[in-house]
Amino acid sequence: MIERETFLNAAVVAGCPEDQTRNFITAKVLLQERQLIASAAARLCDQPDGPTAIGYGGARGGGKSHWLLAQMGADDCQRVPGLKCLLLRKVGKANLEHFEDLRRRLFNQLPHDFSAFRGILSFNNGSRIIAGHFQNEKDIDAYLGLEYDVIGIEEATTLTARKYQDITTCCRTSKPNWRPRIYSTTNPGGVGHAWYRTKFIVPFQGAKEDETRFIPARVSDNSFNNPEYRKVLEHLSGWQKRAWLDGDWDIAAGQYFTTLRREVHVIEDFDDTRAREWFAALDYGFAHYTVVLLGCRDGDGNTFIVDEHAARLWLPQRHAEAIKAMVARHQMNGVVAMRGQPRLSMRSQAEVQTRPLMLSDLQRFVAGADVFSRQSDGTTIAGQYEKHGITLRVANTDRVHGWAEVMQGFGEPNVGLAEGGVRPTLFIHKRCARLIETLPALQHDPNRPEDVLKVDADEDGVGGDDAADALRYLVATKSRQIREMKLRGL
Ligand SMILES: Nc1ncnc2c1ncn2[C@@H]1O[C@H](COP(=O)(O)OP(=O)(O)OP(=O)(O)O)[C@@H](O)[C@H]1O
Ligand SMILES: [Mg+2]
Structure with missing residues (x-):
């Protein structure tokens, strides 16, 4: 009392x-x-x-x-x-x-x-x-x-x-x-x-x-x-x-990506023809969202996430169509044969034109390991996408490594370059609404602080980390290096 x-x-x-x-x-x-x-x-x-x-x-x-x-x-x-x-x-x-x-x-x-x-x-x-x-x-x-x-x-x-x-x-x-x-x-x-x-x-x-x-x-x-x-x-x-216990609000520990700055990392515009290499990543869900991010790299080593497809309760077929439409919304520079010329004409007779991007232009299209595991009927999700013209390959799914790569991409926008601050190299187009909403909400996993705490979307699809996982796959998986090796002794 x-x-x-x-x-x-x-x-x-x-x-x-x-x-x-x-x-x-x-x-x-x-x-x-x-x-x-x-x-x-x-x-x-x-x-x-x-x-x-x-x-x-x-x-x-x-x-x-x-x-x-x-x-x-x-x-x-x-x-x-x-x-x-x-x-x-x-x-x-x-x-x-x-x-x-x-x-x-x-x-x-x-x-x-x-x-x-x-x-x-x-x-x-x-x-x-x-x-x-x-x-x-x-x-x-x-x-x-x-x-x-x-x-x-x-x-x-x-x-x-x-x-x-x-x-x-x-x-x-x-x-x-x-x-x-x-x-x-x-x-x-x-x-x-x-x-x-x-x-x-x-x-x-x-x-x-x-x-x-x-x-x-x-x-x-x-x-x-x-x-x-x-x-x-x-x-x-x-x-x-x-x-x-302490009511401490300065838990930077709460937020994972503390260096993410909307005014630095979210871009209003992007000229697709700057891209030197295109790629995509998929994080699969049915009840949860399936999120696909489309990205590219420019000649200066910057990565741009230019588009996003996010939907749930859809079958792979429907996703596949939406993904193709998303890809086709973008342009790439292509060498096109001039009218009336044989297709393999000399380069001087061809002209550089922009044309819609195609799935086959992507250097890689990666997805989490769950997409490749067999279901009870012997099929895989990847197999279903394959049927609809999308060939997926397994992403680098090491979580801690992946988050570190994303973090590296955001750089240190709050530290001047003159003071040794790391230049941001990862940018997101404003149309990627789900990704932009997801990233600032991610928290450290209290039991494994270098990892992000997993969160599911609620019944209405609000929240969840699917878009962030797709970003991690996209950033952490590199293109296969084709290396020429001399055969010795044979
Ligand atoms: N002035 C008061 N007189 C009587 N009981 C009180 C008084 N203040 C708090 N209590 C009791 O203390 C307990 C904890 O308080 P309360 O639930 O309001 O805390 P809280 O800060 O909202 O907790 P949480 O952070 O878990 O939401 C409750 O049983 C509440 O009725
Ligand atoms: Mg309370």
Whole structure:
């Protein structure tokens, strides 16, 4: 139990306005020190030049979820009648039952109705909290399109920047006495780590917070955690321990390709005729995506990933057609015989023209080893592609070596060439949307830090590392060297 006296002192130190402290006392919701700091920050959102987003993040078990519902229900909903709040929670870790428990515990002193069926908690003054549950990002769409005065997001780093952006567009109000706001709680790591860090943590660390306020959470903030819980966190290793026990956001360990810079590596335009050599790579999936990347190398040793084909739930035949169409979208310089001349005429009688690229122009078309393993009916995926005119050969599938090659290709754009920085030699055309979205989200494998943590796409095909695997195959597999050797002794 938190003593009332301790609570009151902590509320003053945190800078909570008196009426807020009173609201919590009335509801008998006694928050802890760090939670009160978050609540004081939430009140700053009332001011015309105050923040519009509050982030409470860091270690696991710091009391973040408890705070979020408390702030919305015991403070915001009580002081503004008819307030409409949306609380987005990820199911799995915290399902509706959890919400039920928390609601009962937090609001047993506040008269309210709760419709478990509709997931709506209503207070007597007409204020409501709509409990929105999501498993995949796409589930959130069901709640969007409407207007909410407050939006609370649990586990915000499980969302991509785009989804967070979508959510913010629904945070608006028609109430003259209210400024709309977003409260989020989260732990470091996850697909949203990078944008969350940029939006909340960097301004916090640089003491330059404008639209946001960030409250760092530590496991030690919460006296309600049992001692065993801390032990569980202490037994973690690598970046997870730093993230979940210490709430450390500077886990470069989180992101694998820290040298990837959109402004350097993603190109708007590419002149196909610069290519000296063309190649492609395929990462196979059926339920998961099949991703094919088309790349080329120019005369200066730069590699360009110029096109991408990504689809799932398709049979090889359909992929094969799409791959051929993708290849044919590109041009190459070819020596073409002049009209009326015999085909093997002298070069001077031929002219150089661009023509559509063909599969047979590719120096190599590689795929992961799974494509070559026999299925129960004796066939291989590679065999099926062969039937449709695509000859695949096995890629270099050494993961650590492959990632190192990709890393080498990105160079060191943040270090000047004069200071010995490695020049980037690997570039991606902006049309390769899936690859561009995948790469920054890749994380180190905590058990094998030099490797990338494997991730599958969700049911809607969001996320997953298929495009990155295709890039690894493409970059790490070199053309066969044809070497002339003298036969000796025979
Ligand atoms: N002020 C409080 N009064 C009573 N119980 C609290 C208080 N703050 C937190 N708790 C309890 O501590 C436990 C952990 O808190 P909570 O689930 O909010 O942490 P969290 O930071 O959201 O954890 P995670 O990082 O795992 O999501 C919960 O059982 C919660 O109800
Ligand atoms: Mg939580």
